[in-house]
Amino acid sequence: MCTDYVQEKTELINTLIKDRKLSELPKISQPTLIIWGEHDQVFSLELGYRLRRHLEENSQFVIIKKAGHAVNLEKPKELCKHLKSFLSDSSSKGHKKHKGIKWRLLSRISGLSLKRFASNRPLLSEEKA
DSSP: OTTTTHHHHHHHHHHHHHTOOGGGSOOOOSOEEEEEETTOSSSOHHHHHHHHHHHGGGEEEEEETTOOSOHHHHOHHHHHHHHHHHHHHHHHTTOHHHHHHHHHHHHHHHTSOHHHHHHHOTTTOSSOO
């Protein structure tokens, strides 16, 4: 299903974003984690680097090795590791007011309460293994 018409989809996406300049995108003032699959065939790695440069010091850029566009399906443990690190590091960098927002967002994305979400995923749990 996801492998059907890969070339056509790639050409369509490239056409849509080709003329769009990053300078037209707003700057994000909140700390931002950019996670990119090393072998993403939907959005090239160069776009990730460009986005990182655009967001400047407010962003962290993580490349997941041996992963494509669906990092959450291909490398879920590594993804959770980076999410946990980003969320816990933000409080030590003076971004405490954003930490609660990030945890709520992560909870919403998961479709579960944060407590249940973290307990089902040891990498996000506060308990040591």
